[in-house]
Amino acid sequence: xxxxxxxxxxxxxxxxxxxxxxxxxxxxxxxxxxxxxxxxxxxxxxxxxxxxxxxxxxxxxxxxxxxxxxxxxxxxxxxxxxxxxxxxxxxxxxxxxxxxxxxxxxxxxxxxx
Amino acid sequence: xxxxxxxxxxxxxxxxxxxxxxxxxxxxxxxxxxxxxxxxxxxxxxxxxxxxxxxxxxxxxxxxxxxxxxxxxxxxxxxxxxxxxxxxxxxxxxxxxxxxxxxxxxxxxx
Numbered sequence: 710x711x712x713x714x715x716x717x718x719x720x721x722x723x724x725x726x727x728x729x730x731x732x733x734x735x736x737x738x739x740x741x742x743x744x745x746x747x748x749x750x751x752x753x754x755x756x757x758x759x760x761x762x763x764x765x766x767x768x769x770x771x772x773x774x775x776x777x778x779x780x781x782x783x784x785x786x787x788x789x790x791x792x793x794x795x796x797x798x799x800x801x802x803x804x805x806x807x808x809x810x811x812x813x814x815x816x817x818x819x820x821x822x
Numbered sequence: 823x824x825x826x827x828x829x830x831x832x833x834x835x836x837x838x839x840x841x842x843x844x845x846x847x848x849x850x851x852x853x854x855x856x857x858x859x860x861x862x863x864x865x866x867x868x869x870x871x872x873x874x875x876x877x878x879x880x881x882x883x884x885x886x887x888x889x890x891x892x893x894x895x896x897x898x899x900x901x902x903x904x905x906x907x908x909x910x911x912x913x914x915x916x917x918x919x920x921x922x923x924x925x926x927x928x929x930x931x932x
Contacts, residue, residue: 742919749924750924751908751910751922751923751924751925752865752908752922753922754919754920757919764917765917765919768919798863800865802865807917808852808853808912808917809870810855810867810870811855811867811920812867813857813864813865813866813867815863815864816863816864816865818863
């Protein structure tokens with residue numbers, strides 16, 4: 710069974726530029742999560758989808774971050790415009806059900822200069 | 823929000839030694855998961871264990887929900903066990919998200 714796929718693996722941009730990350734969850738997993746992990750800390754949830762609906766986006770900085778999950782499968786997370794403090798690893802995870810065991814992708818390491 | 827404290831923050835072991843990692847949390851939970859983040863950054867789910875005891879090879883975990891703690895046991899440690907171990911919990915009420923602790927950084931030396 711294929712795991713959670715993410716791309717790109719690395720991205721370097723300058724502040725005020727925009728960037729997008731892509732995630733493909735494990736087949737059949739209805740719930741998809743985007744996390745931000747800053748160096749030395751545990752992951753922090755940004756947004757959670759159940760199929761193509763948003764369940765929780767309370768910690769998403771909505772002035773610059775947006776996410777969508779069209780057709781309830783793949784998802785895209787966008788940052789526009791990026792700030793220096795957005796430098797982090799962006800992790801996508803999926804689970805079979807809302808409070809189920811979560812499986813993570815390899816992450817995208819973003820550096821904002 | 824719920825507080826998650828993991829101890830110790832850092833641990834160095836000789837290969838073959840055993841260890842116990844602890845996770846304390848400040849509220850009732852119905853979701854608790856243990857993860858291992860390897861040196862390349864990949865997060866691997868070890869256990870989904872809101873209560874009770876589970877074992878998987880050299881790893882086992884116990885959660886005592888009524889006393890608000892969970893333990894992860896690593897026996898006969900190997901160098902490949904190195905990395906950061908995270909405990910993550912979600913409160914009983916509603917659809918609250920997983921909150922991660924700061925992790926325990928484990929280094930196993932040959």
